[in-house]
Each structure stands twice: as C-alpha cells, then as structure tokens.
C-alpha cells in the first residue's frame with residue numbers, strides 16, 4: 007500500500023476506480039481500520055466513512071444502498087435502514103448517531119483515503 | 124422557587140395521562156410529581172388489553188416505559204397500594220409502610236370488575252377481566268378447559284367472549300337482559316348481532332339469571348333461575364364495573380350512594396385539594412367507563428393546577444365495539460328517546476346488517492343511532508351528531524351510501540365538519556388542529572400521530588384522520604396518490620407500466636426519465652423488484668439497487684455473515700442431498716437449522732465464501748431457495764395420499780410442481796404456498812398466500828392468507844377444481860398481484876385494500892371482467908420460461924464472483940466478526956448495544 011503525506015493527513019492508496027461498484031460501496035482495510043468507500047457515480051462524487059454502523063455496532067455500511075434525501079447524499083445501513091449523511095456523517099433518520107467521514111480523492115484512476123496522523 | 128407536591132394515586136391510563144398533561148403545561152417545573160400504583164408495572168393500555176392474547180408481551184401495551192418517568196423526574200412507586208389518606212395531615216400511607224406528603228392529591232384508582240354476589244362465586248375457574256394478571260390466569264386455566272362462559276353480554280363481555288373463543292374454548296355468553304349490549308342496542312340491533320356472533324361460533328343465552336355456580340372446588344356448571352343449566356369449565360365475569368373508592372371513603376371523602384368519589388365540575392372531591400379522575404370519579408351521578416372522558420378529566424385537573432379554569436361537563440358515551448369481528452357501534456341518543464324523534468332503519472338480514480338513524484323532531488339533525496354489521500359511517504355520523512350538522516336532502520344516503528353514478532360516499536364529507544369538531548376524543552384533537560398540522564407538512568398518519576397525538580388512544584378515529592389528511596391535501600391542490608418516495612411521483616403500479624411500455628431496463632434510465640434526485644433505499648429495491656417482475660434478468664447486473672439480502676443472494680445475519688437456504692421443493696429431499704448439506708455445513712463450519720418452511724438453513728457464512736458454498740451445492744443439484752428474495756419462498760406440503768392413510772390426493776407431487784413453476788419469481792412481497800392432502804390440513808395451507816387443499820374431487824384453492832405479525836386466514840377462491848385450473852388461477856392472481864400491489868404488501872393486505880374484495884378478484888380471474896387474462900397469462904409464462912438459478916449465475920460468472928469480497932484491498936477476513944460456542948455449534952456474539 008502506498009502512502010503520501012499532505013499537512014497532517016496521511017493519504018492511503020486503497021483501490022482502483024474499477025474496484026468499487028458504480029453507485030455503490032466497498033470496504034477498505036487501512037491499518038486495521040475498516041473504512042467504507044462509496045463511488046457515487048451519479049453525482050460524480052466519492053465519499054469515505056466509517057464502516058461501523060453505530061446503531062448495533064455492525065461493520066456493514068459499505069454494503070448499504072446510497073442515495074439522497076432532499077439533495078443530501080446518504081447511505082442506508084443494510085441492517086435496520088438507519089441513514090447517514092455521506093457529507094457530515096449525521097444520522098438522517100432521526101436518531102442521535104453520528105459516523106465519521108474521511109477525505110477521499112481520485113488521481114489517475116487510483117483512490118486515496120486520508121486519515122489523520 | 125417553591126415546588127408543590129402532586130401525588131397521584133393509581134397509575135392506570137388516566138393517572139398516566141394526567142402526568143403527561145401536567146408535564147406539558149408545567150413548563151416552569153413548579154410541581155414535584157409522585158405516582159403510586161398498585162399494579163406491578165407502569166400504566167398500560169387497558170383498552171387494548173385483549174391484544175395481549177395474541178401478543179403476550181406486556182411491553183407492547185405500555186403507555187410509557189419506566190425511563191419516561193425517570194427522564195421527567197417523576198417518582199414512580201409501583202406494586203404498593205395506597206392504604207390510607209389523611210386529609211388533615213396531607214399525607215398518604217402505603218401498604219408497605221411508606222408515607223408521602225402532598226399539596227395536591229389526584230385519585231385515579233379506576234375501577235374493579237363488579238362481581239355479583241352469586242353463591243359459589245369464590246370457586247376456582249371463575250375470573251374477571253381487567254388486568255394483565257387476570258389475563259395470565261385466564262390463559263393458563265383455559266389450557267385445561269374446553270367450555271367457557273362469560274357472564275355479561277355488554278361491550279366488555281363480548282370482548283371477553285371473543286378472547287375465550289380465540290383461546291380455543293367452546294364459548295357461551297350469558298346475559299341477564301333480553302338483549303345483547305342492552306345499554307347500546309335496540310332489539311333488532313341485538314338480534315342482528317346475535318346472529319352474527321352465533322355464526323362465529325359464540326353461543327348466546329339471553330334472559331338468564333345465574334342463581335349459583337355448581338361444582339366442588341372448581342366450577343363445573345352455571346345454574347340459572349329458570350332451572351336450566353350450562354356445563355362449563357371456566358367462567359369470566361364481566362357484569363359491569365365498581366369504582367375503586369374504598370381508600371377515599373375511609374378518608375371521609377363524599378361517596379355516591381352506589382359508589383364513586385363525588386366530584387364537582389372542577390373534579391374536586393369534598394376536599395378542595397383532592398381531585399378524583401377516571402373511572403373512580405362520580406360526576407353529576409355518572410361514572411364514565413370509557414377512556415376518553417377520563418382523559419378529558421386529566422386535562423381539566425392539569426389545567427386547574429397550572430392556573431387554568433377548564434371544567435368538565437357531560438361527555439359523549441358513543442362507542443364502537445372492537446376486535447370481535449363484527450362491526451357494532453352506537454352513538455348519541457341511540458334509542459331516539461328525545462321528544463318527537465323519528466327513525467330511519469335499514470336491515471339486511473342475510474348480510475347481517477342493521478342500521479338505525481334517529482332524526483330530531485324538526486327533521487334537521489341526526490341525534491343518534493345504531494350500526495351493526497357495517498359501522499363504516501360511524502365516525503362521520505358521530506361527528507354529525509356532535510356538531511349538530513344539518514341533514515342532507517336524503518338522509519337515508521347516510522346509512523345506505525350514495526347510490527348511482529359519479530357520487531362519492533365516504534371521505535369527502537369530513538371537510539364539511541366545523542373546525543371545532545373533535546375528531547380524536549381520546550386526545551381532544553379538533554378537525555381544525557388536524558388540518559393545520561397537515562398544512563404544516565405532516566402528511567401521513569405517523570407524522571400526525573407524533574405531532575398531534577390524534578389516533579394514539581383507542582385508535583377509532585384513525586380512518587377519519589386519514590380521510591382528513593387526504594382531503595386537506597386535495598384542497599391544497601396537491602394530487603394525492605401513493606407515490607414511491609421523494610424520488611418518484613408514481614405508485615408502484617404506474618411505474619411498472621412505464622417501465623414496461625418504455626422498455627426500460629436500468630435503474631438510472633428510469634430515474635432520469637421518470638424520477639428526480641439520486642434515489643434511495645426505498646425506490647431502489649422497489650424498482651429492482653419491478654424490473655425483475657417485468658424482465659426477469661439476472662438481478663446482480665444491478666447489484667447496488669438490491670435490498671440488503673438480494674444484494675448478496677443470502678440473508679444478512681447479526682455480525683455481518685450470511686445464511687444460505689437451498690431450495691427443497693415441497694420439503695422432499697433425498698438422503699444423498701441431505702448428506703451434501705451436512706458435508707458443506709461441516710466444511711465451512713456453518714450453524715444448521717431446520718426452518719419453519721420445511722428446509723434447511725446454513726448460517727454464518729462470510730461474504731467471500733458464499734460463491735464457494737453455492738458452487739458445492741449447485742454441483743450436487745441444489746438451487747437457490749430465494750429465502751432472501753421478495754419472491755416465492757416455499758411451497759409447504761404434507762405427505763399426502765402416497766403414504767398417509769387419510770390422504771385423498773398426492774399433495775407432495777403437486778407442491779413440487781407448483782414450487783417449480785413459480786420459483787424465483789419476484790413480487791411486491793414474499794409469497795408462500797402450501798398444499799395439503801386432505802382437510803386435516805397438515806401443511807397449514809390456509810395460512811399461506813396460496814393454499815391448496817385436496818378434496819375427493821380435486822383441489823380447493825385458498826388465496827391471500829399469511830402468518831407473521833398479523834395472521835389472516837386465506838379465503839376460499841374455488842372448489843373442487845383440477846390441477847390445470849388451479850395453476851391457471853394462481854398464474855392470474857399472482858400476476859395481477861405483481862402488477863397492482865404497493866411495494867412490500869403481502870397478498871392479504873393487497874386483497875384487504877382491494878375495492879370489492881374477493882368477489883371482485885373472482886370476477887377478474889374467473890369471468891375475465893377486465894379482459895386482461897390473456898395478457899396476464901402471457902406475462903406469467905415469460906417469467907416461468909426465463910427462470911434461472913441466481914447462485915449458478917454467480918458461480919459461473921467471474922465478474923460477478925469478484926464482488927463477493929470482504930475488503931477491496933486485502934484478503935484478510937473481517938477480524939471484528941465474533942462467534943461463541945452454542946450447544947454443539949456456534950452463534951454470533953450478541954449486539955453489544
């Protein structure tokens with residue numbers, strides 16, 4: 007795995023664009039941490055969040071359906087369909103949960119996720 | 124700031140509601156609330172007590188959990204009755220010896236069942252029907268009983284009768300008066316109801332005065348004054364209520380001659396700082412045995428304590444019987460006893476319908492009435508009475524429904540109500556408040572319940588609230604229809620037609636042409652289901668629009684593993700195949716269980732091993748069992764005439780044929796079927812979406828049943844038909860269902876909502892009244908012909924197979940997955956929260 011550093015973020019190269027299904031997600035293991043990566047083809051956007059759903063502590067969000075709620079991009083947990091903003095990590099289905107989001111970028115068909123050092 | 128102590132005696136429905144209302148009004152937290160209840164659990168919904176028989180989990184009835192009291196700083200003291208009130212010391216004393224001081228005391232002790240002093244009443248096997256504990260006793264005693272009798276043919280007695288019947292007892296209802304529900308029904312109403320109840324299997328005995336209960340330690344018979352006798356194993360007494368005024372009486376508060384704590388319009392007892400509310404209170408010589416007036420009393424006292432001036436006045440006693448399977452309602456002046464009143468009656472003996480409207484002497488208003496057999500107009504009529512609305516030109520339309528072309532009955536009328544009309548009487552919510560809430564954007568019943576509380580009490584107003592939502596939106600110029608979600612302004616049925624006509628096969632295409640935004644977890648699976656029903660292509664071509672289970676062709680389990688259910692058509696399996704399942708389970712360390720659907724479930728497969736597991740199963744001749752899909756699940760069979768000494772047809776062969784025909788077909792919700800070899804019905808076919816039962820001459824076809832949370836028996840669709848006709852009917856009904864049902868609607872709900880119901884469905888299918896049968900059959904045949912095993916597609920397609928991975932950048936397995944040993948196998952560790 008290649009890494010590059012910008013300020014205090016450490017960028018990890020995790021996969022190629024083809025590895026992540028269109029309008030869907032996949033899970034990357036970065037330093038033992040599970041990060042969900044979403045290829046929001048429809049919006050031409052990429053997102054990265056925790057893979058852990060805070061509702062029942064399940065490692066699953068990368069297998070959730072993505073979409074939007076009034077324009078806000080979101081992911082729905084496959085277990086009980088709690089939904090979370092891909093931008094802010096806030097729970098959009100009315101509970102007091104939050105997930106972490108991470109910076110993500112694509113260069114030359116390669117995906118990089120940034121974690122704080 | 125000084126706080127004042129409010130002590131509430133009794134944590135029943137009304138006592139609870141009082142706390143809720145006081146909290147709401149007491150924004151400055153002037154009051155310190157203590158609640159003392161005799162029952163061991165926090166207040167529960169007694170009105171829906173009978174639901175405890177079908178769902179014996181008391182939490183389901185709880186008004187608010189213990190945490191609610193904690194969160195709101197209410198001291199809740201349960202399981203300890205108040206024994207004594209000392210008005211001079213302003214203290215109360217409990218049985219366990221606790222003392223609480225009060226500034227204001229609210230007595231909400233409710234009532235107890237009235238038990239007449241009939242000799243022998245103390246014998247075993249005689250019960251009352253008031254608390255969860257009473258029901259527990261009844262349920263356990265019923266297990267060793269065959270015949271049960273209810274004493275009392277009133278509202279509650281009939282509810283208890285239905286409960287006994289549901290517990291499997293031969294059920295008798297014994298009433299002293301010459302008619303049922305004597306306080307609500309007239310003679311014809313009672314006769315109609317009696318016929319209905321008897322057809323449900325409840326035996327009715329009128330004019331019966333019980334002189335003693337016979338039996339040694341336990342009751343064995345009722346002996347009546349007319350010398351007749353009824354052998355019984357158990358008795359439920361439901362002869363009325365007796366206010367719980369004993370503690371108040373000892374404290375010297377004024378009590379009515381026949382019980383009840385006397386209160387004034389402010390609900391104060393003879394002691395100014397002691398209030399009584401709910402069923403224990405006697406207001407102007409009246410005990411109200413219903414929850415709505417109790418809630419109104421709670422409102423008045425909460426208002427008074429916080430400086431308001433509300434007072435309680437006479438309350439409407441209109442009622443609708445619930446649960447019994449027969450509509451019965453009585454409202455306003457049910458007997459037309461007002462001076463000069465006239466009546467309009469409608470009676471249809473065969474259908475068991477009786478309706479009566481009482482009209483005022485000036486012929487301008489409805490003043491009350493009775494509905495038996497069909498009480499759909501109850502809410503509207505009650506509103507007309509309560510709001511003194513002027514009668515339409517042909518008042519008979521009110522009970523007969525508008526007849527002739529182009530006239531609508533039902534819904535529209537609600538908008539004519541004045542804004543002050545109280546639609547939800549439990550929570551006193553007016554039509555005006557409801558319309559306002561809808562205008563503010565609360566456009567479904569869930570949102571309305573949350574923001575206005577309407578419909579959260581007895582629930583009787585829910586149909587009317589729904590009509591109001593619809594009509595308010597309509598009045599705002601909004602087109603009301605069932606739309607999928609914020610991304611599609613179409614119902615499932617409309618979208619299906621658009622997909623088909625437009626030849627659309629991709630979700631994105633459909634969203635671009637007919638929707639907006641980026642889609643969501645509601646429309647994606649709905650469209651996926653439509654696409655599968657119309658084109659039947661490999662669903663994983665568009666894996667990211669599939670619901671959790673469909674996405675991986677397996678059921679997602681706790682901990683993130685999946686379960687694998689191979690198809691075992693009709694439940695028939697060879698020893699060789701059984702061995703393969705066993706070997707696969709052993710090799711991959713899977714937990715195995717026989718399912719409720721006559722097949723075997725292999726649990727605990729991580730996502731990356733699914734294709735390998737399927738490959739081994741497929742090679743041994745198995746297919747996907749679609750346990751994950753909204754599609755045909757199992758066709759359950761009994762062994763039938765091949766082996767069974769009672770069987771009249773070969774149910775296993777037919778079940779396998781049916782399962783093979785419909786396997787893999789996607790539908791709005793899952794579909795289950797069953798085939799039994801004779802009337803003994805060992806395959807439980809009548810609990811399925813399609814149930815087939817052998818007869819001497821062929822098969823009986825039952826449709827639209829289900830188990831699950833709201834069980835409903837399937838209805839007889841056709842009798843003594845041959846296999847071909849049976850298949851043809853199933854083809855037609857199933858395709859009609861696929862094309863017209865809302866998403867995630869089982870066939871039972873679909874039929875329940877269908878205008879015209881079973882008769883209409885028969886016309887469509889048997890008489891081809893819509894002229895679409897040929898098309899439906901063609902469409903079904905396409906689905907049958909394009910069947911493919913979804914597992915096999917993955918096993919054989921390296922591109923699809925690649926997607927079954929835990930991580931994109933590592934071959935590690937998920938280290939977070941945790942298992943624990945259980946008996947000789949394993950289980951996932953429990954949720955940690």
Ligand code: SRM
Pocket residue numbers: 672678679680686688716717718719720721722723724750756757793795810811828829830831832833869
């Ligand atoms: C495995 C099984 C329980 C068992 O161990 O026996 C089962 C397991 C599940 N049932 Fe079931 N049901 C199973 C037989 C039943 C039955 C009994 C039957 O089919 O004879 C019923 C009642 C009959 C009926 O459906 O009418 C039943 C009524 C439900 C319901 C309620 C449906 C309803 O309309 O109310 C759900 C919820 C739903 O589908 O939305 C459900 C949902 C589920 C799900 C799929 C929940 C989910 O989405 O993951 C469970 C998956 C567990 C798992 O991880 O595999 N299951 N489920 C049974 C599988 C049968 C099979 O071989 O395919």
Ligand SMILES: Cc1cc2nc3c(=O)[nH]c(=O)nc-3n(C[C@H](O)[C@H](O)[C@H](O)COP(=O)(O)OP(=O)(O)OC[C@H]3O[C@@H](n4cnc5c(N)ncnc54)[C@H](O)[C@@H]3O)c2cc1C
Pocket residue numbers: 132133134135136137138139159160161162169170171172173203204205206231232233234252253254279282367370400401402403411412413414415417445581
């Ligand atoms: C089976 C059934 C069906 C019903 N169906 C309907 C219906 O369809 N519609 C309708 O409007 N109404 C219905 N009712 C009536 C409705 O449940 C009552 O009107 C309502 O529960 C009255 O509330 P309450 O708080 O006054 O009394 P309760 O709910 O009886 O509560 C009083 C509480 O006070 C406690 N208590 C008594 N004495 C003491 C003491 N000394 N110290 C501490 N606690 C004490 C009791 O144990 C009880 O928990 C039904 C009742 C039953 C039993």
Ligand code: SF4
Pocket residue numbers: none
């Ligand atoms: S009844 Fe509930 S817990 Fe049991 S298998 Fe079905 S869904 Fe799961």
Ligand code: FES
Pocket residue numbers: 059060061062063064083084085086087088
């Ligand atoms: S575990 Fe994610 S919603 Fe429940």
